[in-house]
Amino acid sequence: MALKVIGAGPGRTATFSTKFALEHIGYGPCYHMVEVFRNARRNIPLWQNVVDGKPDWDAxxxxYSSVTDNPACVYWRELAEFYPEAKVVLTVRDADAWVESCNDTINSPRMLSSLEGSDLxxxxxxxxxxxxxxxxxxxxWMANWYRAFNAEVIDTIPSNRLLVFHPKDGWEPLCDFLEVPVPSEPFPRVNSRDELGGASDEQGGLPADPEQLEAFAGGYIDELRRKAFA
Structure with a gap:
């Protein structure tokens, strides 16, 4: 199965909500960082191969038919070239708000220090x-980096292949871009800063042990999926 949608937006740009939205309108399963976690013993070595210059994107x-979030968004250019028929969705938000959200979650010392010495x-x-x-x-610097990142995606991907998307705009722009009907359900809104922070705070960050990380991720996905369309 080749990817049909490539999410170029970094984490903390409603990538989890977009994952559930894409799955709901027929572009699932959707890969996301939490999918790396959910099958960590398989997926971390595959991503390490990417780091080492030996990517196997099909593996x-x-x-999966779509992808959002880290670490895949780092390679948006390579993925857009490797899957030339895929459309690209750039999820966006205010740059300063993005930095603040990252600092409270995925970039926080609490989160990163919990992984010290791990393969992850x-x-x-x-x-x-x-x-x-x-x-x-x-x-x-981070806010300027984020603005430059978005500008590079916009300048690189042809406009007929790219949707610059703020999830607060709901289903219509996404469904119009992908040429699918608009669902009757509200657009999913999950993975707020409090939800991710609370989940990781319960254990002092993310589990460094791959088996424990897989169990954490599976439970976290199930919890957010229940909330997605509640």
Whole structure:
């Protein structure tokens, strides 16, 4: 199964809500960082191969028809070239709000320190975190990086292949872009800062052990799926 939709927006741009939305309108399953976690013992080595310059995109996305979030969004350019028929969705938000949300969740010292010495952190350092170098705590630099990232996607992907999408706009722009009917249900809104922070706070961050990480991710996906269309 080749990818049909590539989500270029970084984490904390409603990528989890977009994952559930894409699945709901027929573009599922949708890959997301939490899918890396849910099958960590298989997926982390595959992403480490990407870091090492040996990507096997078909193996990584086997069984998936769309993708959002880290670490895949780091490789939006490569994926757009590898899957030339796929459409690209760039989820966006205010740059300063993005930095604040990242600092409270996926970039927080609590979250990253819980993974110290793990294969997962090594993979993250080679993919997502490598974009920032030593600047991850510099709010202004990060906001400017985010603006430049979005501009590069917009300047690179042809306009007829790209949707710049703020999930607060709901179903209509996404469904129009993908040429599918608009669902009657409200657009899913999940994975707020409080939900992710609370889930990780219960255990002091993310589990570094792959087996425990898989169990955490499975439960987290199920919990958010229940909330998605409640």
């Amino acid at each position: 990584i996305f086997d069984g 952190l090594q993979m993250l350092q080679g993919t997502y975190l490598s974009q920032f170098g030593e600047n991850i705590d510099d709010r202004e």
